[in-house]
Amino acid sequence: MGFPHTEPMTSFWLSAAGDLADHRTTETLPEEADVAIIGSGYSGAATVFHLLADANSGSRPSTVILExxxxxxxxxxxxxGHLKPDTYWSAAESYKKYGAETALDLIKFESQQVMDVKQLVEEENIDCDFELTRAIDVITDQETANSVLRTHKEIRSKGFRFSDDLHVIADPKKAERVSGVKGAKIAVSFTAGSIWPYKMVTHLLRRSLEMGANLQTNTPVQAVARDADGRWRLTTSRGDLLAKKVVVASNAYTAALFSEFKEKIVPVRGVVCRIAVPESTARKPPHLNNTYAIRFNPEHFDYLIPKTDGSIVVGGADRCATEKQSFWYGNTNDSELIPETEKYFTNYMQRMFSGWEDSQAGITDIWSGVMGWSSDSMPFVGRLPGQTGIFITAGFTGHGMPRILGCSKALAELVKSDGETDDLSRKYGLPKPYLLTTERLSSKDGDILSYGRKDSADVRSKL
Ligand SMILES: Cc1cc2nc3c(=O)[nH]c(=O)nc-3n(C[C@H](O)[C@H](O)[C@H](O)COP(=O)(O)OP(=O)(O)OC[C@H]3O[C@@H](n4cnc5c(N)ncnc54)[C@H](O)[C@@H]3O)c2cc1C
Incomplete structure (x- = not known):
């Protein structure tokens, strides 16, 4: 459950790596900063961007990002790269757990993220392959399809109102024709996006560097402790940094620095690949305009994101992962694949989609990555209880793309104002279940280990 693995395998997205990959703004580590940010993923980059961009140039804090x-x-x-809000799948469970108002807040927040990312990409002119799409969720198992239709009817009858953007196709023949997925029982579609996350994040980091941030890659933080003068001492492999405030954006690896998160944020390994049709294929398969999830039962699903170059990024294969707990749970080894996943994705498009049988579509790239699953599927955002100056945004549970921008923007406000975690929802619009509270940290509930078990039918899927 420790620190990031030293030699990760590369992913298709990292083929865009440029001069920022091993960037160190200064040769030596700065000795002090107003704010230190741990992690240079979407959370770290978006938080530092908002800390700097939303301040007057004269009042910008000095910031150091440690990666x-x-x-x-x-x-x-x-x-x-799927920017897909959860507009319906978890609704009944959220309704039961948090009540109608909060369940609706969760849906609205994620849907708004799609538009907020679009706006950021347009305003900042970010070259990151952003596309506004419709996501089609296809359910291929009749029992699961019936359960979704039944629970939604139930909460609708109690007055719960889904977004007008949600379109349900309950006739199997029509669902199969609209989606192109063989054996579809129902299809549900709604507005979503797709993106090249690395390109967006490195753009935000470059802009932050222009606004004065200092980025130090290949610099693991080994410990964070209160110093005698009240600041925080970050011990790294290259010396120490003293910071007034610390933003912890280390996602899956948070418990390695803050033991409060042991079993609250657990590293979970997943696999993604890129599939393309060879130039030589005579009869090209149908172009897919939508993004997809194909759900095989309440837990297991794959997701597909067609790119404008005709290739398709496919993630999932989680049935291979759940064969053995050590393949996924607590596994931070992203230098290796989960066994059998490559076999699973071989001929994937031919098996799943009508019209792709003779396409010769094949895997061009395959890689693994480590998610930070939270014990209740909600991220932890806010001030670390009982401490001043430590702010956390982590635990995105394989579902960060439609959550992180809003969380980072709100957290940046909290860091600047030195406010209370409650402000995140009262002033900055975060759904209440995201807030980092003592209750959540001390709760004994946790559904992560039941993932993949046959008797865990109502455990929410993570994407
Ligand atoms: C295989 C896979 C597929 C996914 N697919 C999707 C998808 O399609 N849609 C979606 O919404 N979400 C998806 N997710 C989840 C999504 O990628 C995450 O929610 C999101 O990227 C989290 O961003 P982050 O910045 O919080 O974490 P990360 O991107 O993991 O960044 C954390 C950073 O902190 C650094 N770090 C950790 N510890 C330390 C330390 N001690 N010192 C210094 N640096 C440290 C790490 O090296 C890392 O770079 C997927 C995740 C995986 C792994």
């Missing part, structure tokens, strides 16, 4: 490995080489550099 254990190359820039953005954690989950953000190796995910699926």
């Amino acid at each position: 254990a490995r190359q820039v953005c080489s954690g989950a953000t550099g190796r995910n699926g």
Whole structure:
């Protein structure tokens, strides 16, 4: 459950790695900073960007970003690039657990993220392959399809109102035709996005460097402790840094620095690949305009993100992972694949989609990555209880793309104002279940280990 693995395998997205990969703004580590940020993934980059961009140039804090490995080489550099809000799948469970108002807040927050990322990309003119799409969730198992339709009818009858953007196709023949997925029982579609996360994050980091940030890659933080003068001492492999405030954006690896998060944020390994059709294929398969999830039962699913170059990024294969707990749970080894996943993705498009049988589509790249699953599937965002000056944003549970921008923007406000965690929801619009509270940290509940077990039918899927 420790620190980032030293020699990760590369992902397709990291093929865009440029001069920032091993960047060190200064040759030696600065001795002090107003704010130190641990982690250069989406969370770290978006937080430092908002800390600097939302301040007047005269009042910008001095910031140092510490990254254990190359820039953005954690989950953000190796995910699926699916910016997909959870608009319906977890609704009934959230309704039961948090009530109608909060369940709706969770859906609205994630849906708004799609538009907020679009706006950021446009305003900042970010070259990151952003596309606004419709996500089609296809359920291929009749029992699961019936359960979704039944629970949604139940909460609708109690007055819960799903977004008008949600479109449900309950007729199997139509679902199969609209989605192209063989054996579809129902299909549910809604607005989503796709993105090249590494390109977006490195753009935000470059802009932050222009605004004065100092980035230090290949510099793992080994410990964080209160110093005699009240500041925080960050011990690294290259010396110490003293900071007034610390933003912890280390996601899966948070418990290695803050033991409060043991079993609250657990590293979970996943696998993603890129599939393409060879130039030589005579009859090209149908172009896919939408992004997809194919759900085989309440837990297991794959997700597909077609790129404008005709290739398709496919993630999932989690049935291979759950064969053995050590393949996924607590596994931080992103230098290796989960056994059998390459076999699983071989001929994937031919098996799943009509019209792809003779496409000769094959894997061009395959890689693994480490997610930070939280014990209740919600991220932990806020001030570390009982401490001043430590701020956390982590535990995105394989579902960070439609959450992180809003969390980082709100956390940047909290860091600047030295406010209380409650402010995140009262003033800055974060859903209440995201807040880092003592209750959540001390709760004995946890559904991570039941993942993949046959008797855990109502455990929420993580994406
Ligand atoms: C295989 C896979 C597929 C995924 N697919 C999707 C998807 O399609 N859609 C979606 O929404 N989400 C997806 N996710 C989840 C998504 O990638 C994450 O939620 C998101 O990237 C988390 O961003 P982050 O910045 O919080 O964490 P990360 O990107 O993991 O960044 C944390 C950084 O902190 C650094 N770090 C850790 N400890 C230390 C330390 N002690 N000192 C210095 N640096 C440290 C790490 O090296 C890392 O770079 C996927 C994740 C994986 C692994």
